[in-house]
Amino acid sequence: MKRALLCLTIFTGGVVGVVSPALSQTPAALTPDEALKLRWQRLLREADEAIADAQHKLDAAKQAVEVTARQAVLMTTGPNIAARAAALEAQKKAETDFAAAQKAKTDLLEKARVEGVPPGYLR
Numbered sequence: 001m002k003r004a005l006l007c008l009t010i011f012t013g014g015v016v017g018v019v020s021p022a023l024s025q026t027p028a029a030l031t032p033d034e035a036l037k038l039r040w041q042r043l044l045r046e047a048d049e050a051i052a053d054a055q056h057k058l059d060a061a062k063q064a065v066e067v068t069a070r071q072a073v074l075m076t077t078g079p080n081i082a083a084r085a086a087a088l089e090a091q092k093k094a095e096t097d098f099a100a101a102q103k104a105k106t107d108l109l110e111k112a113r114v115e116g117v118p119p120g121y122l123r
Contacts, residue, residue, distance in 0.1 A: 037121040040112060044122055047105040054098040061091040 030038070068084040112122060 036117070040117055040121045041123075043108055044105070047101070047108050050101045051098070051105060054094070054101040058091070058094040058098045061087065061094040065091050 064087040065084070068080070068087040072080045072084045109122070
């Protein structure tokens, strides 16, 4: 019982009956400007996440190339050489994906500029 009361106190901000202004607004209560701002912020956040994911994959691919290059030098057998070639291909693909993610964000910002979205909405 004490645990449930503690959780209720934490989630309600310590005082029952006080509702946060952010929680009291429903999506239907948003003005068109607020909805536009939230939409563009969501789109930019998704673009930034795509860039971060692509960067992570590129870093992993570069690391795989380094590892396979060392293995290919130590043991110059067919499988090691093939693994190095596959790692190089994966790195090229990761670089292409990273460039595409950056271009997508640039295109999104250009689209916002063309549509006349206020710069403050893009922060």
